[in-house]
Amino acid sequence: MDSRQQERENLEIELLLEAIFRYYGFDFRDYAPASLRRRIIKARDQEGISTITGLTERLLHNPNYLDRFVQALSVNVTSMFRDPEFFLTFRKKVVPMLRTYPSIQIWNAGCSTGEEAYSLAILLEEEGLYARTRIYATDINEEVLKKAREGIFPLEDMKDYTANYMKAGGEKSFSEYYSANYGNAIMRPGLGKNITFAQHNLVTDGPFNQFQVICCRNVTIYFNKELKNRVHELLYQSLVNFGILGLGSKESIHFTPKQGRYEQVENTISLYRKIG
Amino acid sequence: MDYKLVVVGASLGGFDALTTILENLPGNFKLPIVVVQHRTRDTGDTLRANIQLRSHLLLVEPDDKTEITPGKVYLAPPNYHLLVEKGYFALSIDPPVEYSRPSIDVLFESAAIAFGPALIGVVLTGSNRDGAKGVSLVKEYGGYVIVQDPLTAESKTMPEAALALSQVDRVLPLEEIPLALAELSGTL
Ligand SMILES: C[S@@+](CC[C@H](N)C(=O)[O-])C[C@H]1O[C@@H](n2cnc3c(N)ncnc32)[C@H](O)[C@@H]1O
Numbered sequence: 001m002d003s004r005q006q007e008r009e010n011l012e013i014e015l016l017l018e019a020i021f022r023y024y025g026f027d028f029r030d031y032a033p034a035s036l037r038r039r040i041i042k043a044r045d046q047e048g049i050s051t052i053t054g055l056t057e058r059l060l061h062n063p064n065y066l067d068r069f070v071q072a073l074s075v076n077v078t079s080m081f082r083d084p085e086f087f088l089t090f091r092k093k094v095v096p097m098l099r100t101y102p103s104i105q106i107w108n109a110g111c112s113t114g115e116e117a118y119s120l121a122i123l124l125e126e127e128g129l130y131a132r133t134r135i136y137a138t139d140i141n142e143e144v145l146k147k148a149r150e151g152i153f154p155l156e157d158m159k160d161y162t163a164n165y166m167k168a169g170g171e172k173s174f175s176e177y178y179s180a181n182y183g184n185a186i187m188r189p190g191l192g193k194n195i196t197f198a199q200h201n202l203v204t205d206g207p208f209n210q211f212q213v214i215c216c217r218n219v220t221i222y223f224n225k226e227l228k229n230r231v232h233e234l235l236y237q238s239l240v241n242f243g244i245l246g247l248g249s250k251e252s253i254h255f256t257p258k259q260g261r262y263e264q265v266e267n268t269i270s271l272y273r274k275i276g
Numbered sequence: 277m278d279y280k281l282v283v284v285g286a287s288l289g290g291f292d293a294l295t296t297i298l299e300n301l302p303g304n305f306k307l308p309i310v311v312v313q314h315r316t317r318d319t320g321d322t323l324r325a326n327i328q329l330r331s332h333l334l335l336v337e338p339d340d341k342t343e344i345t346p347g348k349v350y351l352a353p354p355n356y357h358l359l360v361e362k363g364y365f366a367l368s369i370d371p372p373v374e375y376s377r378p379s380i381d382v383l384f385e386s387a388a389i390a391f392g393p394a395l396i397g398v399v400l401t402g403s404n405r406d407g408a409k410g411v412s413l414v415k416e417y418g419g420y421v422i423v424q425d426p427l428t429a430e431s432k433t434m435p436e437a438a439l440a441l442s443q444v445d446r447v448l449p450l451e452e453i454p455l456a457l458a459e460l461s462g463t464l
Contacts, residue, residue, distance in 0.1 A: 034359040034386040035368040221340045252339045
């Protein structure tokens with residue numbers, strides 16, 4: 001591809017993103033370009049269209065396609081007790097601090113289908129803190145939130161999750177937390193009672209509460225540097241002093257302007273305490 | 277050409293091949309090197325630590341948005357795709373490509389787009405076809421490609437697949453790759 005063609009492709013992508021933002025309000029303009037481009041090309045190929053401009057036309061003139069396209073752009077993979085060391089450290093280092101609060105507000109930003117929120121609920125229940133906790137689990141994507149509210153997950157995943165749960169310091173039998181039903185694992189009723197699943201867009205929506213803990217894991221890897229920094233500003237503003245920020249295992253507060261405002265709770269684990 | 281980045285893809289047999297290359301590159305090799313080595317999900321830090329023992333250059337597993345700096349070797353972390361943007365890395369957990377995450381194709385494609393003719397791509401031993409598509413993109417965007425001579429590869433499927441799909445610049449026995457890289461980078 002020569003530089004003229006590359007220039008044209010960049011322009012087409014820019015126009016596509018501008019079009020869905022201006023016409024539908026979905027703002028993907030500051031997502032990480034390399035992986036976003038891959039997903040756009042894949043969506044284009046799946047539609048059997050030869051140009052990105054053709055995809056833009058389909059989007060603008062066929063509103064039914066929008067949902068499918070937004071799904072194609074999003075990556076919702078998640079799991080329970082993902083990166084178990086994170087949850088182990090949470091149990092050991094964050095829980096003691098949470099005990100000092102009469103009520104605990106947690107924001108799980110970019111919660112996808114809810115596995116992370118349920119993991120937090122299980123951990124806090126075992127530590128005797130769940131009754132005074134409220135977890136706000138938010139995502140841009142209404143489809144995944146629907147699934148999250150149902151609290152039904154593929155039974156076949158439970159084997160992995162059980163292993164994660166044990167590595168995360170869980171001492172019960174993980175099967176106490178769900179009932180198996182025709183290939184589904186239905187989370188125990190009550191586990192979700194203090195979780196509120198709601199739509200919130202980290203790009204366009206502002207702060208909505210003050211939290212003792214915010215987990216925003218594997219979400220800003222999909223944003224470009226500038227947007228990631230903006231989101232970190234929002235997270236920072238939404239945390240109480242000495243509040244805890246949890247990130248994905250390959251994300252770090254370094255390389256963001258907020259670097260000096262946090263201290264790491266434990267070496268090599270992406271848990272940070274707001275200190276200034 | 278003023279090269280700015282080297283990307284390397286390896287699979288089965290890659291540990292030995294990578295070690296051979298890195299222990300024979302001079303400590304003042306100035307281009308950043310980005311490596312995708314296929315591996316199982318939970319290998320932790322051992323791969324990096326073991327290669328580091330023999331390398332003059334510093335090996336790191338980049339975090340998301342880590343800046344790409346000269347003189348370092350960046351190893352893709354397990355279970356993430358590693359992509360290159362202009363000046364920094366991006367990680368993603370998009371589905372595996374050709375059963376692989378990290379995927380060589382994904383790294384090479386992003387690097388080809390970001391660096392164009394300033395990119396050198398290297399494909400080493402491996403028992404699958406990952407990297408073949410990536411190599412064709414590096415060539416399409418004007419970059420330089422070296423493929424390990426399949427006869428010297430522990431597993432020849434991967435270099436052969438790359439060669440079947442593209443006209444590349446050099447096919448070299450493993451031992452000659454470090455010297456070629458040093459020459460291309462102007463380190464010699
Ligand atoms: C890979 S999932 C991470 C799920 C979970 N936090 C984990 O670590 O397993 C990323 C989630 O971020 C959500 N997301 C992407 N852009 C967003 C935005 N602008 N605002 C809120 N959520 C967003 C996606 O819909 C997706 O569910």
